Amino acid sequence: MLPISGKPLLAKFRGPYIVKEQLGPIDYVISAPDRRKTKRVCHVNLLKKYVDRDPTWKITVDEAPAEVLLQTLAADTVDQAVVPSADSVTFDDRVTTKQQSDLKYLLKEYEVIFSDLPGKTTLGVHQIEVPLRTRHIRCTPCRLGPEKSAYLKKELADLVELGIIQESCSPWASPIVMVPKADGKLRLCTDFRKVNAVTIPDP
DSSP: OEEETTEEEEEEOOOOOEEEEEOSSSEEEEEOTTSSSSEEEEEGGGOOOOOOOOTTOOEEEOOOOHHHHHHHHHOOSGGGSOOOOGGGEEEOTTSOHHHHHHHHHHHHHTHHHHOSSOOOOOSOOOOOOOOTTOOOOBOOOOOOOHHHHHHHHHHHHHHHHHTSOOOOOOSOBOOEEEEEOTTSOEEEEEOOHHHHHHOOOOO
């Protein structure tokens, strides 16, 4: 992974490149002839082994019928959205019957993982610690126009329905901000800067 020009905090996979030298247990020199810097030192976390795609595999998904597409477009809530099933996957003639059944079994077994719907993890619990006698932080909500306000209500309703968030009664309150994404849509974020300022670090 190399940084994106003009956006030093963002990176994307490039290459494949050749590892020329190992400088230490975690640093490697790679050759990048198509870049301005033809040699770069990269941390091992930024490297990924390149594997050629098996040319014998060719998987396509059948186009959904028109009524299914209309149902998806007309869905008002998240649970009405149509998620393609393992049965809609078709294969090239070179894929054996056993390979087809194995893949369909895998898709059905992990159907939740392959879903487009967002989820949450229950593997970890995090608590925010603040010093004793810290005053509750209560920020007033940011003012939103009618369009952003309607979008916010829909996003919150969808998140509640998916079980990702829940309604709460708390003396603490941080404002929601709507950040525009690259595609022009809005991203729901929360401004926790005042909470972070009083949080006890937990390295």
